[in-house]
Amino acid sequence: MAVYTDITDDELAAFLSDYDLGQAVAFKGIAEGVENSNFLLETESGRFILTVYERRAKPEDLPYFLDLLTWLADRGYPSAKPIADRAGATLKTIRGKPAALVEFLPGLSARRPTVAHCREAGEGLAWLHLAGEGYPARRANDLGQPHWAPLFAKHRKAADGLKPGLSATIDKDLAELALSWPRGLPTGVIHADYFPDNVFFKPDGKFAAAIDFYFACDDAFAYDIAVTLNAWCFEADGSFNITAARALVAGYERRRPLSPTERDAIPILARGAAMRFFLTRLADWGATPAGALVKPKDPLEYERKLAVHREGLSLFGTGA
Numbered sequence: 082m083a084v085y086t087d088i089t090d091d092e093l094a095a096f097l098s099d100y101d102l103g104q105a106v107a108f109k110g111i112a113e114g115v116e117n118s119n120f121l122l123e124t125e126s127g128r129f130i131l132t133v134y135e136r137r138a139k140p141e142d143l144p145y146f147l148d149l150l151t152w153l154a155d156r157g158y159p160s161a162k163p164i165a166d167r168a169g170a171t172l173k174t175i176r177g178k179p180a181a182l183v184e185f186l187p188g189l190s191a192r193r194p195t196v197a198h199c200r201e202a203g204e205g206l207a208w209l210h211l212a213g214e215g216y217p218a219r220r221a222n223d224l225g226q227p228h229w230a231p232l233f234a235k236h237r238k239a240a241d242g243l244k245p246g247l248s249a250t251i252d253k254d255l256a257e258l259a260l261s262w263p264r265g266l267p268t269g270v271i272h273a274d275y276f277p278d279n280v281f282f283k284p285d286g287k288f289a290a291a292i293d294f295y296f297a298c299d300d301a302f303a304y305d306i307a308v309t310l311n312a313w314c315f316e317a318d319g320s321f322n323i324t325a326a327r328a329l330v331a332g333y334e335r336r337r338p339l340s341p342t343e344r345d346a347i348p349i350l351a352r353g354a355a356m357r358f359f360l361t362r363l364a365d366w367g368a369t370p371a372g373a374l375v376k377p378k379d380p381l382e383y384e385r386k387l388a389v390h391r392e393g394l395s396l397f398g399t400g401a
């Protein structure tokens with residue numbers, strides 16, 4: 082349950098006194114998520130999400146994320162627009178922690194994404210890439226390829242603890258990724274964590290909205306597609322669903338066609354994207370005390386995805 086911070090009625094009332102939203106009529110913690118504390122807030126003027134930033138997101142990065150959410154919403158992209166207080170501020174504090182109020186978005190995430198969901202999610206991702214064009218702030222991807230080997234160096238023991246001999250396999254992967262990592266691909270604002278729990282659909286199955294932009298950064302658009310393919314297109318038995326993957330890319334290309342160079346790069350980008358989530362999950366695995374409220378995500382799920390990509394993906398067939 083991702084509510085790390087308790088907020089009393091008085092603290093909430095004091096927080097809301099900076100806004101023109103009326104009084105709280107309902108307020109409850111949201112169990113989903115692992116990074117931040119999220120609360121559903123209803124006031125006399127509508128429904129909102131209050132996020133208290135707990136970990137990972139560096140306080141100095143929060144203006145980048147909140148201004149990006151405002152930028153996207155102002156361009157018609159369905160992401161949660163931050164609510165400014167009377168003085169125009171979107172980044173606030175509550176209980177001494179950074180916090181923000183954003184618009185509540187209706188929609189449901191897909192627990193078991195279908196091929197049709199993948200197509201819609203792909204289109205929503207391309208829309209995001211286009212809507213982010215021109216966003217003036219910059220944020221380097223601090224979980225990008227150059228950061229993987231130093232991160233792994235701190236967690237080699239944990240890898241061998243999960244699976245004997247794994248650290249040697251990961252070392253080899255990291256060396257191969259460093260040699261073949263693509264450069265010069267089209268870049269812009271990417272979501273970088275576009276997982277099924279961060280995408281909402283309408284009741285008719287159409288894309289509704291994307292949330293949780295707290296890994297957003299500048300990187301290759303095709304890398305964002307690779308992260309998304311890994312998150313959406315693997316079956317529970319560990320096999321890669323090529324039909325779902327092709328639908329996801331086809332949905333993406335409804336709005337933003339890929340260049341041949343971007344298409345060719347996807348297999349190696351997907352291998353790197355699997356490495357990135359394996360590594361952060363590995364780091365969290367070791368750092369989570371037994372009995373913690375939030376169960377860490379399984380690093381081995383991503384190690385299995387990495388193993389699939391080691392064999393090479395043929396997403397578009399030969400000559401595509």
Ligand SMILES: Nc1ncnc2c1ncn2[C@@H]1O[C@H](COP(=O)(O)OP(=O)(O)OP(=O)(O)O)[C@@H](O)[C@H]1O
Binds near residue numbers: 114116
């Ligand atoms: N703007 C929003 N509108 C509606 N519901 C939202 C909104 N933002 C967050 N939620 C709800 O809160 C939950 C947790 O939000 P979020 O994914 O941002 O948290 P997190 O702790 O950063 O999670 P993660 O583990 O994915 O990083 C979501 O699954 C969703 O149910």
Ligand SMILES: N[C@@H](CCO)C(=O)O
Binds near residue numbers: 378
């Ligand atoms: N989407 C990430 C967790 C989000 O912080 C993962 O599945 O490892």
